[in-house]
Amino acid sequence: MLILTNATWQDILCLVGLGVYLVMQAPTKKNLAPYPPGPPGLPLVGNVLDVPHIKPWLTFADWGKKYGDISHISVLGQHIIVVNSVKIAMDMLDNKSAVYSGRSVLHMAGELVGLKHVLVLLLYGERLRRYRKHFHRVIGSRAALDIYNPIEEVETHRFLKRVLAKPDQLQAHIRHTAGAIILRISHGYEVEQNNGPFVDLADRALDQFSRCTTPSAFMVDILPFLANVPQWFPSAGFKRIAREWRETVKEMAAAPLKSVKDQMAAGIAHKSFASSLLEGRTLSAEEEHVVKWSAASLYGGGTHTTVSATYSFFLAMTLYPDVQKKAQAEIDAVVGPDRLPSFADRESLPYTEALVKEVLRWNAVVPTCVPHRVTEDNIHDGYYIPEGSLIIPNIWFMLNDPRTYANPSQFDPERFLPKDGKGPETDPRTICFGFGRRICSGLNLADASAWISTAMSLAVFDISKVVENGVEITPEVDPSSGTISHPKPFKYSINARSAKALELIQQDANY
Template sequence: MSLLANIAATTTAGLLIAFVLDRWRSNAKHLPPGPTGLPFIGNLLQLPRKNAHVAFRDMGRMYGDVMALRVPGLTCLILNSCEAISDLLGGRSAIYSDRPRSIMGRELAGFEGAVAMLNNTLRYRACRRLLQKGLGPSAAQSYVPFLNRQSALFLEDLQKRPEDFAHVVKRNVAAFSAKVAYGYDGITEDEDLYQLAHKANEHFAQTAVLGEWLVDLIPILRYVPKWFPLADFQRYAARAKPVVLESVNKPFEETKRHMDSGTIGPSFASMLLQAHSGDPEEEYCIKWSSAGILMGSMDTTTSLMSWFFLAMALYPDVQAKAQAEIDKVIGGERLPRIEDKEVLPYVSAVMKEVFRWHPVVPLIPHALSTDDEYRGYFIPAGTAVVANAWAILHDENIYHDPENFIPERFFEGVPDSLDYAFGFGRRACPGQHFAKAHIFVSIAAALATFDVKKARDARGIVIEPRLQTVIHRALGRFISPRILSI
């Protein structure tokens, strides 16, 4: 039998085994309700290809706030309510803190040590302890001077190149993250390091998406050679893996060399390496945790700032009110700083509303480590459990008129959107103190410095931005300075 025939037969056998096991388990006990699937492929054709958070919310209105979907080799549980998320990801976090299986990202593309993709193992818990130690509130406070200084550089760069908005914002995020992770002061000038982190971050975004790659649903496909005509995933992984590993190893090794020569400032990596016992496992955790700090916020913070600028263009009254608060409290003598957060409540509400209006991670995946029952339904071990944060943040029973941008809602006692923005239970983001501080300063300083208006075309006609489009390129066309220098 030819090699191609062997591969085809193996794949078919894998599908049949997955189908039989899936039917056996689901018939043994009842899963939560969900759409009826097809033989062999289950709900594969019903999985949304875009705006999945909206589609899952709509499905939930039909099947309930706890809904099951099945595809070959995987059961997926969608949680569309605060109650279900709190009960399972919070109250039962001991067994709901794994991550869904990721053959593509973790095994093939090189992210085997990425903390965000680890199961709730001893290694994950060790990495998390390191991150909590190095990124807690007291550690965040020590980086305030750099954060305030970096915000001024960010605004100066944005004023010079508003048309290159996404690039400017991403470099600002990278500069702050590299300072925290490795002690770098000049990533904005270190083109090689920036490009390396940027490319690795893109590979993470491509390979970590639940259900995006067939090999994650049919793990036996990992053995298909990359020259096989249908093995695009193998060829992509072969290109990605060297970039990923270099992005993790290069800055870490450079930090160690700079520590030996005494030419680097304090950082997450250097602090932990100084106390390092020599255990290779501990060093592995320090290395991957440091890489996670650098790469973890590049796309998310850039997207969040994109939505912020778009909101200011669409809601000029909100922008004017926030600017008036800054002008009254801070004046025009300096930029807002993180120390001003408590005296700028409306600006803080604007930040919360950006997180609510367009959460940058609308679906947050967990996985179940052992069989469980909930509300009388059976949930098998290995089930991917997806918290639909967007559905909660757009629940009209919690946030009135959810499609509109209304910061004032946070003075009316509604739940804080930040409670849903950084994950749940034992998978909550350990770097959220840094992220909140960085985003607040960026938003407040941008409001103090720029007016954001809708763009106009060559004939002077206003261009109405559309929410469902990528907005990075258009943003620079409606950002203009309030002041000419910083």
């Protein structure tokens, strides 16, 4: 694997030397204004040694403290702009979205692994607009999602059953449920008790996506000419990895769609995102491509926020029992003991709603966002942002910025409720799903899944710390590094709240 931190110094010097040669060949032009401030680089190679590889959002936050809300580095001629301010991110990525909505060609993830066709990495253009049009029609609003509410509720009820039976397998249950929901919506595929092949496939693809899109994880993204080197070249093992991962991507896109077509031909297909795009149409090659990859984008990418947010919710409830009790008291008062919460209760549960918001703020699922690419030279706040620059919004810091959130290290849902004549703090959903024309198309689905999982789990479970040998074990809050961040595994205890709660869990859960 050609990961910069694991490469030998001989390999690095060899590759940097080739990169320097290429940089020296590149034409130069007079800057229209100064670059934003940032750490000083070396001659020719720039900041190649400054690029952070583990939890880069922490380094980016340090740059923000030292250089201001917008900072700049250059890596072998590639300009990178880091943004640590919600206002600047919105000014750039929302208000100037026509210029700031491009994507860089990721040579490992996009070209070698084959992920360039999924929505999140798609270059800006007509095909992207078609994907987003399909997404908006099916899951673009809470109202559009209403048709899928029964799926969310039934699958979450099944989740409660699995957690009750095997509480020590919480992570697996969360992944199973997220996969079951998204597969039913994307391809009409109903997952049985054990993970079906498509759930495992999505898990594998998502893990590979996170690993190969992490900034600077693979040297080929810094030195693109390496894509053409032979496999015997020093540290070219990334080419073998790319071949293996490419097979996963191809199967992820093709296999579920084939299942939909087979079921439609047999007259037994469930209503789904894919079937609605296929029904009654003869597709051109381009239309077939858009259907296959937009459905794959929903299926492959639609679980990560839910999995991370739900696991983060259980971690937060383990650490903050007082918050758990307040939410449970609200659910008990509004819903009562004789049924599970449903989406119909959402407007009547403001504290539970605030709790979901705080989970999304507290654990940034995508801490640094997939970088935007600038499609033409631009001047922003007096700084020169050259064409081709990568813009990295530091979402983690924005969700922990004391200028936006009081005491950001504190887990406090009440920050999102009016109090003492003050309005609620900024809704984290305006930040955590990205910005502009590249905002996450599945944000409403992710939000709905996180809410119903939170409400149902609180209604029937008590979540607490584990006691071992008379000692209470306090989990560590330590999110994993990568494009998609999850809390690291932790110890917990989950039990039914009462005999009535046990009865609710054990009721049938069917469509």
